Amino acid sequence: MSNVLITGGAGYVGHVLAPRLLERGHNVTVYDVLHFGCRLPNHPNLRVVQGDIRDTARLGACFGRQDAVLHLACVSNDASFELDENLSKTINYDCFEPMVIMAKRAGVRRFVYCSSASVYGVSDSRDVTEDHPLVPLTLYNKFKGLCEPLLMKHKADDFTCVVIRPATVCGYSPRTRLDLSVNILTNHAVNKRVITVFGGNQMRPNLHIEDMVDAYELMLTASHEKIHGETFNIGFQNHSIAELARMVKRVVEEQQPELPPIDIVTTPSNDFRSYHVNSDKIRRALGFAPKRSIEDAVRDLVRAFRNCLLPNSFDDDWYYNVRRMKRVAAQ
Numbered sequence: 001m002s003n004v005l006i007t008g009g010a011g012y013v014g015h016v017l018a019p020r021l022l023e024r025g026h027n028v029t030v031y032d033v034l035h036f037g038c039r040l041p042n043h044p045n046l047r048v049v050q051g052d053i054r055d056t057a058r059l060g061a062c063f064g065r066q067d068a069v070l071h072l073a074c075v076s077n078d079a080s081f082e083l084d085e086n087l088s089k090t091i092n093y094d095c096f097e098p099m100v101i102m103a104k105r106a107g108v109r110r111f112v113y114c115s116s117a118s119v120y121g122v123s124d125s126r127d128v129t130e131d132h133p134l135v136p137l138t139l140y141n142k143f144k145g146l147c148e149p150l151l152m153k154h155k156a157d158d159f160t161c162v163v164i165r166p167a168t169v170c171g172y173s174p175r176t177r178l179d180l181s182v183n184i185l186t187n188h189a190v191n192k193r194v195i196t197v198f199g200g201n202q203m204r205p206n207l208h209i210e211d212m213v214d215a216y217e218l219m220l221t222a223s224h225e226k227i228h229g230e231t232f233n234i235g236f237q238n239h240s241i242a243e244l245a246r247m248v249k250r251v252v253e254e255q256q257p258e259l260p261p262i263d264i265v266t267t268p269s270n271d272f273r274s275y276h277v278n279s280d281k282i283r284r285a286l287g288f289a290p291k292r293s294i295e296d297a298v299r300d301l302v303r304a305f306r307n308c309l310l311p312n313s314f315d316d317d318w319y320y321n322v323r324r325m326k327r328v329a330a331q
Contacts, residue, residue, distance in 0.1 A: 004220065005029040005066045005108075007053055007099075008073030010038045013114075015175040017070070017213045022046055024217070031062055032073065035328050036318060039174040054095045056102065063106035068220055070112045071099070075140070076321050083325060085139060092143035097150040110160040111151060112219045117165045117205055117235060119145040120275040127278035130165070130231045148231065155229050162219055162227040167205035167235035167277055169212050171297035172304045178319035182206055182294055185245055186301045187313050189252040189262045199269030200242035205235035205277040208292035215288060222286055232282040236290040242266070244294070251298040 002025070009018050009030030021028050022043045030040065030048045038048055051058045053073045063069070075088045103111055120128050121135035136142035148163050155161035170182035178187050181204055188195050215234045219227065239247070249262045282288045304310050310319070317323035 003027045003029070003065055003067045004070060005031060005062060005068070006070045006072060007031050007059075008071075010034055010036065010040060010048065010175070011072060011076070012173050012175055012177045013169060013209060013212055013216075014072055015039060015173045016209050017072075017216055018046065019043075020213050020217065021220075026220075029062055029066065031059060035324055036175055053099060054090055056095065056098050059099060060102040060106065063103050063108055066103075066106065066108050068110040068112065069103050069108050070114070070216055070219070071096075072114050074144070075325070083322060087325075088139045088143060092140065093146055096147045097153075100151055100154050104154055104156070104159050109158060110220070110224075111162075112216065113147065113151050113161075113163045114216075115148055115163050115165045115231075116141060116144045117167045117233060117275065117277050119148075119165060120277070123275045126276060127280075128233075128275050129278045130233055130281055152229060157224075160224045160228045162229075163231040164215060164219065165231065165233050165277075166212055166215070167207040167233075169209050170206050170294060171209040171292075172300040172309075173209055176301075176304070176310055176319060177321065178310075178313055179321055179323075181241065182244060182248065182297055183301060185248040186252065186298050187305075187310075189248050190256070190302060190305045191313060193260055194263045194265060195245045195249060197242055197245045197264060197266045199271060200240060200245070200266050202241050202269075202271060202274040203238055203276045204241060204244065205238045205275070205279075206244070206294050206297075207234060207236050208290060208294070208297045211236065211290040211292055214291070215282075218286060218288055226285055230285070232285070233277050233279045234282060234288075235277040235279045237294050238276045239294070247294060248298055251295050252302055255299060255302040 004026050010032035018028050027045045033052050034050045074092045118141040119134045121137045134145040151161050245264050317327050
C-alpha cells in the first residue's frame with residue numbers, strides 16, 4: 001500500500017497520521033477542504049489537494065494510482081446538529097457510496113472507513129462488541145452507521161473493505177481539537193483551574209491519538225484475509241465523565257505543582273450518550289493493543305500548553321469544529 005489517499009487528512013487525526021505514513025515511506029495524498037488550514041510537513045512525497053468530498057469529479061481524479069483510501073473526512077462530532085442538517089447529510093452520507101464506487105473503479109485495492117464508536121448511542125451492556133445494535137442519538141452517529149453497509153456492498157476479492165469504530169480520540173496534534181472530552185477537561189484544568197462536569201455518570205471510551213494512528217497504519221499492512229469485510233472497535237480505557245475529570249485533575253496538578261489546585265464542579269446534563277466499548281476483537285484478530293493511556297494524552301496537552309503551542313485556547317475557533325464551520329459559513 002505505497003500510495004495512500006487520506007480524505008480529511010488535514011484534520012485532527014490527519015495531522016498525526018500523514019506525517020507518520022510519510023516517515024514509513026508511503027506516498028501520501030491529502031484531500032481536504034482546508035477549513036482549518038494546513039500544517040502538514042513540506043515533504044516530497046506529500047501532495048495536498050484542496051477539495052470538497054462532494055465534488056465527485058475532483059475527488060475521483062485523485063483516486064488514480066492509489067493503493068488505499070483512508071476515509072476520515074466528515075462533519076465531525078455530535079455537536080454538528082447545530083449546523084444545517086442538510087450539510088451533515090450531504091457530507092457524511094450522500095457522497096459516501098459514490099466515493100466508494102469511484103475508488104473501486106479507479107483500481108484502489110483497499111478502503112478503510114473511519115466510523116465511530118458513538119454509533120452505539122446508549123447501552124447498558126457491560127461490553128459493547130461489534131455486533132451490538134446501533135442506536136443513533138444524533139445525525140452524526142446516524143450517518144456514520146448508515147455508511148457502513150454501503151461500503152460492504154462493494155467489497156470484492158480485489159477491493160478490501162474494512163470499518164473501524166474508534167473511541168473518542170484525545171491528545172496533542174498540530175491541529176488539536178479542544179471540543180473532545182479529555183481535551184476539553186484538560187484545557188479547563190490548565191487554563192481556568194476549574195473543571196465543569198456535565199452529568200458525570202455517562203461512560204466514554206477514549207483513545208490516544210497516536211494509538212489511533214497505529215490502528216490506521218495496521219489497516220494498511222494487515223492481510224486481506226484478516227480484515228476484509230470486518231468491523232473493529234478501537235478503544236482502550238472506558239471511564240465515566242466524572243472519572244475522566246478526576247484523572248485530568250490529578251495529572252495536571254502533578255505536572256503543574258506550582259499552581260493552585262483544580263476544582264471540579266458538577267452540573268446536570270441532557271447528554272445521555274453512554275456506552276462501554278469492548279475492543280477484544282481487534283486484539284484477537286490482529287494483535288492490536290493501545291500503547292498509551294489517557295494520562296499520557298493529558299501530559300502531552302499540558303506540555304503543549306506550556307510550550308505555547310495552543311494559544312487562545314478558548315477564544316480561537318480553530319480548535320472547535322462546529323464553531324469554525326459556522327465562521328466560514330460552510331454550505
